[in-house]
Amino acid sequence: MPELPEAETIVRGLRGNVVGRRISSTTVIRPDVLDQTPGQFVRAIKGLPISGVSRRGKNVIIELGPSAVLKVNLGMTGGLFPLGRGERNSGVTHPAVRFRFVGGGQLVYNDARRFGRLRVFDQQGWSDWSDRLGPEPLSRDFSDRQFAESLRASRTPIRNWLLDQRRVAGVGNIYASEALFRARVDPRRSARSLSTDEAGALRRAVTEVLQEAVDARGTTIRDYKDADGAAGSFGPRLHVYGREAKPCRACGTAIVRVVFGNRSAFLCPACQPWPEMTARQPA
Ligand SMILES: [Zn+2]
Numbered sequence: 001m002p003e004l005p006e007a008e009t010i011v012r013g014l015r016g017n018v019v020g021r022r023i024s025s026t027t028v029i030r031p032d033v034l035d036q037t038p039g040q041f042v043r044a045i046k047g048l049p050i051s052g053v054s055r056r057g058k059n060v061i062i063e064l065g066p067s068a069v070l071k072v073n074l075g076m077t078g079g080l081f082p083l084g085r086g087e088r089n090s091g092v093t094h095p096a097v098r099f100r101f102v103g104g105g106q107l108v109y110n111d112a113r114r115f116g117r118l119r120v121f122d123q124q125g126w127s128d129w130s131d132r133l134g135p136e137p138l139s140r141d142f143s144d145r146q147f148a149e150s151l152r153a154s155r156t157p158i159r160n161w162l163l164d165q166r167r168v169a170g171v172g173n174i175y176a177s178e179a180l181f182r183a184r185v186d187p188r189r190s191a192r193s194l195s196t197d198e199a200g201a202l203r204r205a206v207t208e209v210l211q212e213a214v215d216a217r218g219t220t221i222r223d224y225k226d227a228d229g230a231a232g233s234f235g236p237r238l239h240v241y242g243r244e245a246k247p248c249r250a251c252g253t254a255i256v257r258v259v260f261g262n263r264s265a266f267l268c269p270a271c272q273p274w275p276e277m278t279a280r281q282p283a
Contacts (some may be wrong), residue, residue: 002074002169005213007058009232010080013108014060015053017082017105022049022062029094033078035112042049044068044120045099057133057169069126073108075115081108085092133169138214142168148199150225151191159187160261162206171206176255177241177266179205186272187265189259193275196273240266 002010023045028038036044045064060080062070068069081089085104097109097118109118120211135141147168154161154220161167162176171179178189182205187196194202213219216230239249243266244257253270 001058001076001172002078002211003172003175003219004055005168005175005234006218006232007055007060007074007170008214009217010060010074011053012053014080014082018050018062018101018107019052020050021105021107023047023099024102025100027098027100028096029098030094030111030114031116031117033096033109033114035117036212041118055170056130057136057165064120066123066231067231069121071119071121071126071129072109073117075111075113075117077113078111078116080211081110083108094146117175127181133165137168137170137210140201142194142207144200144203148194148196151199152259156190156191157188157260158185158191158202159263159265161191163263168206170210173243173263173265174238175206175209175213178209178239180265181240181268181272182209184272187267189275195246221229224251240268242266 026045028034028041031038032109035039045068048064048068050062051065054061054063056071058073060072060074062072064070071147072078079091081092083089083092083106085192087105092108094112095108096111096114099107101107109116116229120282135146138235149169151158156164159176159180162171162179163173177187179202183198183201183202187193192224209253213232214232216232216234216237219234219238220232243253247253248255248268248271249252249259251268251270253268256269257264257266
């Protein structure tokens with residue numbers, strides 16, 4: 001599933017291809033990817049120019065003129081493919097929505113499994129929606145102080161806390177597992193059990209792992225490709241995610257997969273010790 005780095009990579013690839021283009025018509029092939037009726041959706045964006053492409057959390061944001069915002073949540077297998085006039089792309093296997101541009105060319109939303117969702121907002125609706133998300137982890141709003149205070153109020157397991165988009169925007173299961181490994185925190189611990197030092201280490205680990213993954217153009221797991229159809233290169237640098245039973249790159253201990261909250265988490269039991277166990281060990 002695309003997380004922040006994969007969405008950011010898609011945004012950077014799209015920007016040069018679609019900003020300045022004006023939507024002439026839209027064809028909805030798979031209405032189940034819309035959060036609105038196809039009629040509402042098509043009418044709301046008809047004739048609008050694409051004025052910018054950005055990101056909020058894991059979502060690709062296509063700014064339409066001064067008045068509307070198209071939010072694309074890529075789900076498991078969603079992708080956005082800009083095509084020139086008459087151009088084909090082998091990545092377009094399951095087109096769900098086609099946005100055609102004045103003067104030729106189009107942007108295709110492709111989604112094999114159709115867990116992705118598209119929604120058009122007016123400006124007020126967009127800022128209301130965006131305000132409900134947590135801070136952007138690559139921005140200054142994501143500070144040690146804000147993070148530590150926010151953790152202190154929650155009994156939720158820290159891995160689940162990181163996945164909650166209202167707490168921090170853009171983190172999914174891959175980068176939650178990786179950040180917790182870097183910070184040496186067991187993913188099952190409650191958020192409020194983290195010490196101030198651990199909270200600071202985790203805040204920095206979240207920022208660092210996401211920034212490094214953005215620089216590597218994301219992690220390619222199964223279906224994810226960026227807007228140019230290229231694979232991300234962060235995969236070989238994962239320490240725990242998807243590495244069950246393989247040796248920890250830091251200490252050689254076998255990586256363990258645990259399932260809670262209906263999701264897998266991966267950890268090194270030596271590098272991320274449960275605090276009570278540590279306390280019981282003789283000095
Ligand atoms: Zn280890």
